[in-house]
Amino acid sequence: MVDLRYLAAGALLPDVIDLPLGSMTVSTGQAWFHTLVVPSLAIVLVLVLTGRRGPARKAWMAVGVGMMFHLLLDGMWATREVFFWPLFGWDFPAGPDGSWAAMWDRALADPWRWVREAAGIGYLVWLWIAYELADPSRRRHLLATGRLDASSGPVSE
Numbered sequence: 001m002v003d004l005r006y007l008a009a010g011a012l013l014p015d016v017i018d019l020p021l022g023s024m025t026v027s028t029g030q031a032w033f034h035t036l037v038v039p040s041l042a043i044v045l046v047l048v049l050t051g052r053r054g055p056a057r058k059a060w061m062a063v064g065v066g067m068m069f070h071l072l073l074d075g076m077w078a079t080r081e082v083f084f085w086p087l088f089g090w091d092f093p094a095g096p097d098g099s100w101a102a103m104w105d106r107a108l109a110d111p112w113r114w115v116r117e118a119a120g121i122g123y124l125v126w127l128w129i130a131y132e133l134a135d136p137s138r139r140r141h142l143l144a145t146g147r148l149d150a151s152s153g154p155v156s157e
Contacts, residue, residue, distance in 0.1 A: 003146030010066020035085040039067035
């Protein structure tokens with residue numbers, strides 16, 4: 001099984017890095033970590049630096065997979081200059097205005113963004129209910145092991 005802590009960290013990493021850094025340099029929140037290059041390099045580094053098998057390889061590979069999931073769910077393939085960087089040039093496309101207020105305006109103006117966000121929140125709510133994460137011991141188990149407790153949830157029935 002995959003350690004969900006590493007998977008979640010990888011899924012959040014592109015925004016954690018690119019939102020502040022990309023906003024200061026290219027006036028968008030989509031820069032290096034939203035390209036195919038960075039997650040691919042991360043996965044190759046894991047393969048090169050970890051042993052052939054073992055928990056370290058599996059855990060760190062989940063970071064790269066989480067980054068790839070982020071790109072998929074962000075629909076990055078639609079922005080080819082970013083997704084396939086540097087194939088279409090070394091510069092990232094500049095946004096109309098790099099201020100945080102303008103970014104919020106653009107985010108609020110995109111209804112599909114909110115549909116995707118609502119679907120993600122709905123899935124997290126379903127996980128919370130299905131795996132009984134309101135129980136503190138189950139949350140502690142998840143945080144300590146990176147795994148959902150198999151004694152509950154949809155597969156245990």
